[in-house]
Amino acid sequence: MATSTITPQPVPDPLSSTYVPFKSQPSILEEVAANQQQLRDRLAGALFRPPPDVPAESLPTVPLIDLGPSFDGTLESRKAVAAQIREACVSSGFFQISNHGITSEAMAGVLKQAERFFKEMTQEQKDAMHVKLSPLFRGYEPHDFSYVNPDDEGSQQETKECFNWGYESAMDPTGGDGQYRDLDGSAPAGEHSGNIWPLEKDLPGFYDAIKTYYGQVMTCSRHLIRLFALSLGLNEDFFDSLVTHPGGVARLLYYRGIPEPENAHQKSEEDVENDAKLGLGAHTDYECFTMLLNSANPGLEILFPPSPITGNKPIWRPCPVRPGTLTVNVADFFMRWTNGLYKSTIHRVVSKPGGGERYSVPYFFSINYDSEVQPLPEKCVGKSQFLPMKAGEYVLERLRATVPQTDK
Ligand SMILES: O=C(O)CCC(=O)C(=O)O
Ligand SMILES: [Fe+2]
Secondary structure, three states, X not given: OHHHHOOOOOOOOHHHOOOOOOOOOOOHHHHHHHHHHHHHHHHHOOEOOOOOOOOHHHOOOOOEEEOHHHHOOOHHHHHHHXXXXXXXXXXXXEEEEEOOOOOHHHHHHHHHHHHHHHHHOOHHHHHOOEHHHOOOOOEEEOOOOOOOOHHHOOOOOOOOEEEEEOOOHHHOOOOOOOOOOOOOOOOOOOOOOOOOOOOOOXXXXXXXXXXXXXXXHHHHHHHHHHHHHHHOXXXXXXXXXXXXXXXXXXXXXXXXXEOOOOOHHHOOHHHHHHHOEEEEEEEOOOXXXXXXXXXXXXXXXXXXXXXXHHOOEEEEEEOOOOOOOEEEEEOHHHHHHOOXXXXXXXXXXXXXXXXXXXXXXXXXXXXXOOXXXXXXXXXXXXXXOXXXXXXXXXXXXXXXXXXXXXXX
């Protein structure tokens, strides 16, 4: 019976995660440095294709979880969905969701606006909203500006362009509780809480479409975090008081298509891989979990944790494209909060020649940035290895590490 499987099992396995236990509780800067070192180690040992004798169906992939039953009003159904979430979170931390309650109009609307933003706005208009004008990383980032994997700076250019924004109470379907604090603990500035928006006359309808999608993805995330609570053996309202004004940076991402070379038909699979460009470097996300919407083109790759089937090496695998679904992944703050039980897994975006352009809209869901988290009950996740800290402080420190030194 699915419900009986959600019992506390605090046994994080260091081999199968990016998480390595610390001897004593590290400072946040030590954590950032350790995180970068773990990323390097993982990348150094990674397989790019499966060992020849391994059948495709035994390779790790991303499970699809139907959220539909979790809305039917019974605790039993919610627990059954929570059990599937737990299974995904203790293995790779990635899963896809269907019947999530976000309308297809809202999803199509935000993807359409992403296309308009990158294609219809002039470079001058976009530069006027440059992220370097914002202490909170809001606004437009041209390609080759920030490096999600700082080790790529100077060696590999990221092709992504993006537009970032964060929580505004006007976008919160509950109206919020009026207590929102930014990453740095400050009260939100101005009507738009520090967000930088295109002028309505330059991109009519842009703000409204973003607001609609953002509101819906926030509602779905509040529902999901209740399922996460159940999945950890907690009461389902455990996190409710921590998501009354949830931090949530979201971004529109654009990866240009790479033209197919004329002699494409003569190229081997390996040549094609060599001609591919890095859209977004290898990284883990920082917050509680990410809700990713993307256009039809593939490009997201996941570095699945080592397992016996791959000779205990991590392996890069494409994330399946399942139209109408969102991809959810556990992020670092939640991994540290669950003491490494739930995995935050490395991923990246690669653009292959002829693969077309890609748009995506990640929403990085966090608890209230100003809430200091206390360790979760020991019976659920074991004795915490980490210092209590505010969600916003943690995310800000991680973001600072991605911006070139000269711009800090
Ligand atoms: O664009 C994508 O598909 C992935 C984006 C992502 O991983 C991120 O922004 O953290
Ligand atoms: Fe990511």
